[in-house]
Amino acid sequence: MKINWKVRFNNPVFIFQLLLTALAPILAYTGLSWDGLTTWQSVGDLCVQAYSNPYLLVLVIIALYNQLSDPTTRGFSDSSQALRYEKPKE
Template identity: 55%
Template sequence: MINWKIRFKNPVFIGQLLLSFIIPILGYFGITAQDITTWASLFSLLIDAFSNPYVVLLVIISVWNAVNDPTTRGIQDSNLARQYEFLKK
């Protein structure tokens, strides 16, 4: 079990999760964020990305790496982390 409530309070986790979606897509298509200058180009890029099974696999692997806690077995938080109500200082 993952303590999603606490993870989404952490701006580092949110940034890591967003980048895990964006970076594989930009890397596969060989573009930078500066190349996306209109909403139409963004939506076109997303449609192209999610129409490509290889890019979808890259995004899934990247998200897995962002979510997975390597200090525990499987995808779960430690017992201590599951009990957190607030971010640890």
């Protein structure tokens, strides 16, 4: 399994998508919406609640797996072209 983490984390869109991928199943499962997260304490409480629930944790892991996999390649690795990138492709 080879993933070009350096390039992925240099792309702000990837980071934003990763955060949304982790939060969306939690919000959907708990029935909350974005406007319910008005303080950092509420975000922390939600994360503790979510990650102490095995079912919800599995949902988040599946969502993250789907976000990280490259559907244009076999398996879980980036393509050989993507592995050669030094920065996100323009």
